Amino acid sequence: MTTRIGIDAGGTLTKIAYWDRENKMSFKSFLSSDFQGVREWIENKHSSSAICLTGGRAEQLKKFLLSKQDLPYMVEFDATMNGVMYQMKQEVISSSSAIIANIGTGTSIHIMHDKTHSRIAGSGIGGGTLLGLGMALTGLTNYKEMIALSKDGKRSTIDVLVSDIYKDNKLPITGSLTASNFGGVTLKPEQARSRADLLAGIQGIIGEVVATLCIQAAEAHGVKDIIYIGSTLEENSLLQEIIESYTILKNKNPIFLEKHGYSGAIGALLENN
Ligand SMILES: Nc1ncnc2c1ncn2[C@@H]1O[C@H](COP(=O)(O)OP(=O)(O)OP(=O)(O)O)[C@@H](O)[C@H]1O
Ligand SMILES: [Mg+2]
Missing domain, CATH: 3.30.420.40 (ATPase, nucleotide binding domain)
Known part of the structure; x- marks a missing residue:
């Protein structure tokens, strides 16, 4: 049983990151049209986990989960940048300044300088x-x-x-x-x-x-x-x-x-x- 999960409920897909039994980071995704699937997965396997939500559909998912506790929410861009920095460290990639393009349902473009970031552009093409x-x-x-x-x-x-x-x-x-x-x-x-x-x-x-x-x-x-x-x-x-x-x-x-x-x-x- 895991103790923590992070959920990014996006326009198309809901992505979940969690720690497995061996304390290894693991991943799962659902269509965002299948919140029922997300709820069942949480209830069946992770019912006592602490959930943190992010993404444009986080509020909708939160209502759907009918959680008794008030689930913490993280601003999408902050969560994304933290996740990018974590992955770079894991994969031993270093960059003090970079453009970051998130090609999701649409595309959002950011600039990252050290630990700060700001959104600079976007496109509906994604x-x-x-x-x-x-x-x-x-x-x-x-x-x-x-x-x-x-x-x-x-x-x-x-x-x-x-x-x-x-x-x-x-x-x-x-x-x-x-x-x-x-x-x-x-x-x-x-x-x-x-x-x-x-x-x-x-x-x-x-x-x-x-x-x-x-x-x-x-x-x-x-x-x-x-x-x-x-x-x-x-x-x-x-x-x-x-x-x-x-x-x-x-x-x-x-x-x-x-x-x-x-x-x-x-x-x-x-x-x-
Ligand atoms: N199994 C899948 N089913 C549907 N689309 C998929 C699948 N796997 C990858 N995709 C692609 O990934 C895109 C969604 O990307 P992503 O999950 O990053 O966006 P999102 O977080 O849902 O959207 P946004 O961030 O814009 O709200 C889809 O539009 C599709 O092109
Ligand atoms: Mg997204």
């Missing part, structure tokens, strides 16, 4: 966009299925590259850069497109928009490290590759943490101590 556009264009609804299929996709049928436009002309910028995400759908009408190609194209939009915002933020603040977190990176090597290659191309240092989506839950768990 994991919700991946699921939403993916569903609209392919009919698939399952995240893991979409991610797996996207890995077989060819973005060349969906996007227009700078080199597609400049062809034999002298290139003004790197030819392999995307000139237009999804522009190929109208400009390359002769090409056949599969669901995998469409999903790969969607991943391209999300990765490139988020990385571009972060690179610009890093340049504006004179920072080199960019830490990308959020469950949208979970088991999603294609998105990581898109983000990583573009960030490196722009001379910034991309950092991914092992527990992509769990920084908020980890921060809430540790606050509880």
Whole structure:
């Protein structure tokens, strides 16, 4: 039986970090549409644990849990930063100043200087966009299925590259850069497109928009490290590759943490101590 748990109730997923019997940090997640599942998990396995909540849906979850004790709440961004710093220490990554992008349902961008942080930008392009556009264009609804299929996709049928436009002309910028995400759908009408190609194209939009915002933020603040977190990176090597290659191309240092989506839950768990 564990004694403490940290819960990050987000727009799409509710993430839980807790100590297991061997005192090892462990993780569990539920869809935020399944608060019933969260309640049962707590009642069955962790009924006497001290809970600390964070995330945009924390208040809703608190009401749903009908807890007799007043559950402590931690501001989401504070919890996330604490969780990021804990993971960096565990993974022996050091950075005194970094941009942090949390690619959740939407994307929130922060700057961290030593132990202080502030929110500097955001975008509605995030994991919700991946699921939403993916569903609209392919009919698939399952995240893991979409991610797996996207890995077989060819973005060349969906996007227009700078080199597609400049062809034999002298290139003004790197030819392999995307000139237009999804522009190929109208400009390359002769090409056949599969669901995998469409999903790969969607991943391209999300990765490139988020990385571009972060690179610009890093340049504006004179920072080199960019830490990308959020469950949208979970088991999603294609998105990581898109983000990583573009960030490196722009001379910034991309950092991914092992527990992509769990920084908020980890921060809430540790606050509880
Ligand atoms: N099992 C899953 N089911 C659904 N989406 C998943 C799953 N695993 C990863 N995802 C992706 O993770 C995204 C949610 O990321 P995350 O959990 O970081 O956001 P959130 O905390 O729920 O949202 P926010 O922080 O914006 O309130 C989804 O939009 C989806 O792209
Ligand atoms: Mg979140």
